[in-house]
Amino acid sequence: xxxxxxxxxxxxxxxxxxxxxxxxxxxxxxxxxxxxxxxxxxxxxxxxxxxxxxxxxxxxxxxxxxxxxxxxxxxxxxxxxxxxxxxxxxxxxxxxxxxxxxxxxxxxxxxxxxxxxxxxxxxxxxxxxxxxxxxxxxxxxxxxxxxxxxxxxxxxxxxxxxxxxxxxxxxxxxxxxxx
Amino acid sequence: xxxxxxxxxxxxxxxxxxxxxxxxxxxxxxxxxxxxxxxxxxxxxxxxxxxxxxxxxxxxxxxxxxxxxxxxxxxxxxxxxxxxxxxxxxxxxxxxxxxxxxxxxxxxxxxxxxxxxxxxxxxxxxxxxxxxxxxxxxxxxxxxxxxxxxxxxxxxxxxxxxxxxxxxxxxxxxxxxxxxxxxxxxxxxxxxxxxxxxxxxxxxxxxxxxxxxxxxxxxxxxxxxxxxxxxxxxxxxxxxxxxxxxxxxxxxxxxxxxxxxxxxxxxxxxxxxxxxxxxxxxxxxxxxxxxxxxxxxxxxxxxxxxxxxxxxxxxxxxxxxxxxxxxxxxxxxxxxxxxxxxxxxxxxxxxxxxxxxxxxxxxxxxxxxxxxxxxxxxxxxxxxxxxxxxxxxxxxxxxxxxxxxxxxxxxxxxxxxxxxxxxxxxxxxxxxxxxxxxxxxxxxxxxx
Numbered sequence: 032x033x034x035x036x037x038x039x040x041x042x043x044x045x046x047x048x049x050x051x052x053x054x055x056x057x058x059x060x061x062x063x064x065x066x067x068x069x070x071x072x073x074x075x076x077x078x079x080x081x082x083x084x085x086x087x088x089x090x091x092x093x094x095x096x097x098x099x100x101x102x103x104x105x106x107x108x109x110x111x112x113x114x115x116x117x118x119x120x121x122x123x124x125x126x127x128x129x130x131x132x133x134x135x136x137x138x139x140x141x142x143x144x145x146x147x148x149x150x151x152x153x154x155x156x157x158x159x160x161x162x163x164x165x166x167x168x169x170x171x172x173x174x175x176x177x178x179x180x181x182x183x184x185x186x187x188x189x190x191x192x193x194x195x196x197x198x199x200x201x202x203x204x205x206x207x208x209x210x
Numbered sequence: 211x212x213x214x215x216x217x218x219x220x221x222x223x224x225x226x227x228x229x230x231x232x233x234x235x236x237x238x239x240x241x242x243x244x245x246x247x248x249x250x251x252x253x254x255x256x257x258x259x260x261x262x263x264x265x266x267x268x269x270x271x272x273x274x275x276x277x278x279x280x281x282x283x284x285x286x287x288x289x290x291x292x293x294x295x296x297x298x299x300x301x302x303x304x305x306x307x308x309x310x311x312x313x314x315x316x317x318x319x320x321x322x323x324x325x326x327x328x329x330x331x332x333x334x335x336x337x338x339x340x341x342x343x344x345x346x347x348x349x350x351x352x353x354x355x356x357x358x359x360x361x362x363x364x365x366x367x368x369x370x371x372x373x374x375x376x377x378x379x380x381x382x383x384x385x386x387x388x389x390x391x392x393x394x395x396x397x398x399x400x401x402x403x404x405x406x407x408x409x410x411x412x413x414x415x416x417x418x419x420x421x422x423x424x425x426x427x428x429x430x431x432x433x434x435x436x437x438x439x440x441x442x443x444x445x446x447x448x449x450x451x452x453x454x455x456x457x458x459x460x461x462x463x464x465x466x467x468x469x470x471x472x473x474x475x476x477x478x479x480x481x482x483x484x485x486x487x488x489x490x491x492x493x494x495x496x497x498x499x500x501x502x503x504x505x506x507x508x509x510x511x512x513x514x515x516x517x518x519x520x521x522x523x524x525x526x527x528x529x530x531x532x533x534x535x536x537x538x539x540x541x542x543x544x545x546x547x548x549x550x551x552x553x554x555x556x557x558x559x560x561x562x563x564x565x566x567x568x569x570x571x572x573x574x575x576x577x578x579x580x581x582x583x584x585x586x587x588x589x590x591x592x593x594x595x596x597x598x599x600x601x602x603x604x605x606x607x608x609x610x611x612x613x614x615x616x617x618x619x620x621x622x623x624x625x626x627x628x629x630x631x632x633x634x635x636x637x638x639x640x641x642x643x644x645x646x647x648x649x650x651x652x653x654x655x656x657x658x
Contacts, residue, residue: 080316086225086228086229112316113229113232113233114223114225114226114229114315114316115226115229115230115233115292115313115315115316115317115322116229116233116316116317116318116319116322117316117317117318117319118318118319119319122232124232124235125232125235125236165236170235170236170237170238171236171237171238181237181319181323183318183319183320183321183323184318184319184320187320
């Protein structure tokens with residue numbers, strides 16, 4: 032099976048990519064590779080919203096030659112949006128090839144304080160695993176004790192476990208088997 | 211993993227439609243998209259949708275116009291309005307026109323989740339309402355009163371007419387004819403249908419108990435009245451009170467009820483304060499009340515109060531045309547309840563059921579079918595499954611001599627055994643020779 036690729040858009044803390052790769056390997060038992068950073072997506076900036084369009088980044092990302100990877104997760108520092116939502120932690124198409132993860136809103140706690148480094152890394156890994164779930168065709172799960180349960184805010188993300196419920200695990204392995 | 215609710219996004223901006231599409235795909239919903247109000251209506255006509263997200267500002271037919279049309283033609287479809295900042299007034303107007311909620315673009319991810327939760331619970335309520343309404347319709351469509359005969363068609367028409375008024379109704383008919391079902395149908399068709407229907411059998415309760423049940427009591431009104439209790443006349447508030455066997459009430463109770471009907475006020479036992487009551491009275495009896503008045507057992511003034519309208523329910527022997535239909539209905543009912551695969555009745559058994567007099571009317575027929583279904587070992591109920599109905603012992607024993615009874619009984623047993631003398635002798639617990647002698651003595655002959 033081809034490995035899962037993990038890459039940053041522009042420069043980010045290397046620990047984040049390592050944490051994401053370790054979580055994917057640890058929870059899904061799939062080889063993961065971190066490869067050279069991609070260009071920062073300045074083209075996706077929307078001056079009216081002062082944010083980056085996740086859809087535009089995803090579109091450009093999916094057109095890149097990344098055939099040596101089964102799926103690719105791109106990580107960036109920018110605040111992402113989709114037209115109907117004020118922000119998103121990450122974006123991926125169901126069954127798609129690429130996903131993007133934003134670190135922008137993971138750095139602070141709901142009360143405004145700065146999140147500790149381990150908590151920040153755990154959040155990044157959870158978002159990456161959740162988006163990878165969508166790439167493997169998993170939909171949002173109704174079980175609150177599942178990583179595929181929808182997280183509307185940082186509180187939800189912190190209460191979500193870093194693993195999948197047994198039903199989603201079955202679908203996940205089906206998805207992996209079809210790669 | 212697609213979920214059952216069907217969603218359509220109506221927005222002229224492709225980027226918004228796709229954004230919604232990706233969102234709902236990730237939630238496991240199947241989503242359709244429309245770029246205009248007209249396209250949305252066309253898709254609604256073709257497929258029908260449970261939930262629509264509609265943008266207010268669209269060229270041509272705007273969101274409010276589309277909302278109006280959807281609510282007019284598809285009232286069960288839930289509409290959530292999508293609007294931008296600055297058009298709150300329009301959103302308020304949309305809510306007044308029946309939108310379930312509105313979302314201000316762009317919205318926080320958790321807001322969409324909350325709206326979906328709200329919409330899903332609303333959808334559940336609509337589904338439950340439709341289900342309950344269907345059940346109510348089923349009851350009020352007279353489906354519980356089976357009958358195609360002219361006599362029953364007249365009753366159905368009368369129920370429709372009577373239900374519109376608020377006058378007291380007296381239902382007369384033999385026991386087992388379905389008087390309570392008629393009362394329930396009048397209630398279900400009336401403006402009081404949303405309120406309680408309370409049925410009391412006056413003949414089953416002693417006078418003192420009936421009084422406390424109807425009027426209620428205060429604490430200490432009598433021994434055992436440890437707490438105040440509302441009577442049915444209060445509980446029925448706004449609904450229909452059905453007094454079965456009204457002919458069995460005592461003269462005192464008749465006076466008390468007459469006062470309630472005149473004044474629409476009651477006092478609880480052991481209390482003097484007046485309580486307003488609002489109910490419609492439907493009474494039923496199998497007695498001839500006019501005859502009872504002549505005998506002095508029933509008050510004339512009370513009689514005129516309760517029989518403003520009279521519905522006379524025909525006996526089953528007066529509507530024998532309905533027997534096949536009733537038989538079919540009860541077979542279906544009891545084969546379902548007992549999970550036995552009985553689905554029809556033989557021609558000769560049906561002829562037997564149509565010949566029988568049914569002194570206990572529909573109730574007796576129902577019991578007969580239930581008994582036959584429970585005991586039957588085949589899918590078709592035959593004449594032998596209703597042998598208990600043929601027994602002349604039950605019907606005419608009182609006027610027959612022992613010799614006549616013996617003759618009839620031997621004849622019946624021989625018929626049941628298809629004139630197999632050995633089997634019949636076994637049932638009658640006599641030897642074959644004795645049975646042959648009896649057949650000869652009574653001049654019995656096998657039917658041709």
